[in-house]
Structures are given as structure tokens and as C-alpha cells.
Amino acid sequence: MGTLSLVSPVISTEHTTAVSLLRKIKEAIAESNNHKFLHHQFVLGLLADSVKRWEEQLAEWEEDHSSQTPLRKCLRVCLQLINPAISSPHVAVTQDEAQK
Numbered sequence: 001m002g003t004l005s006l007v008s009p010v011i012s013t014e015h016t017t018a019v020s021l022l023r024k025i026k027e028a029i030a031e032s033n034n035h036k037f038l039h040h041q042f043v044l045g046l047l048a049d050s051v052k053r054w055e056e057q058l059a060e061w062e063e064d065h066s067s068q069t070p071l072r073k074c075l076r077v078c079l080q081l082i083n084p085a086i087s088s089p090h091v092a093v094t095q096d097e098a099q100k
Helices: 002-044 048-063 070-082 089-099
Strands: none
Touching (some): 048 070
């Protein structure tokens, strides 16, 4: 009986680890499927030419990282759409003055 009690915790630990890993894999697959669905829905709302251009720019950048990432330009444009004052020289001066 003593041998059985020594083996039992090892088997239990391995079983618990396997069950935990399986649960995490199932969760990851579900999250991945949901992410793909949401991305597909998002892309459907965009202009096809814009999506194609973005994918081309991203593919070019992934092959050659010497140029600026297309995400930086996209972020700058998005920020300017949200708040046009971001690109204003007056705002830049005001921010510089605030730092002094």
C-alpha cells in the first residue's frame, strides 16, 4: 500500500497538468475562432481596395524591415482623424512649451 500512495500523487499531478493543458488549448482554439470571425466582420466593413493595399504594405514590410512600419503611418492618420489638432504646429509648440 505504501508504494501505491507514492505513485498515486505523481499520476494525479500528471493527470491534473494534462487536463489543465487540454482546457487551455480548447480555450485558445475558441478565442482564435472568435478573433478570426470578428476580424472577418471588421474587414467586411472596409473598402476592398483599402484592405488589399494594407495587406500589400504589411507583406512588403514583413519581408524588409528597413522601411517604416505601415502601422505607424496608420496610427498617425487615425489620431489625426480623431483629433485634427494633433498635427497642428501650434499644438506642437504648446506641448514643447509645457515641457520647459
